[in-house]
Amino acid sequence: MFSIEHEFDSTVITLVDEGPPPLQEDVVINSFAECVTIEQLDPRTDRIQKITLSVGQLRDLAAALDLPEGVYQIRETDDQGS
Template structure:
């Protein structure tokens, strides 16, 4: 299950783990104009863990989900990277 909310400066997506028996904490994704953050509460340390992706890293991740093992570099149409 997931939710989508539109805030003033970002879109917030929350992923809820519904798979039993080992439920994981919710993952909150904040999509800003210049970056995307992933946040998840870590119960063993009682801390919020955050990873920040640049837009370039996010494009690479999206492409990587559909590619076989290897090393790649995305080149945007028009010669940009």
């Protein structure tokens, strides 16, 4: 299950783990214009762990989810036919 909320400066997506235990803590994704943050409570330390991805890293992650094992580099192309 997930929720999407539009805030003033970001879009917040919360992923809730469902199904049989063991379940993971909720994952909160904040999408800003310049970066994306991913947060999750670490129950062992009772602290929020946070990862920040650049827009380029997020693009690479999205591409990597559908590719086989290997090393890749995404290159921007000029779609104007020049």
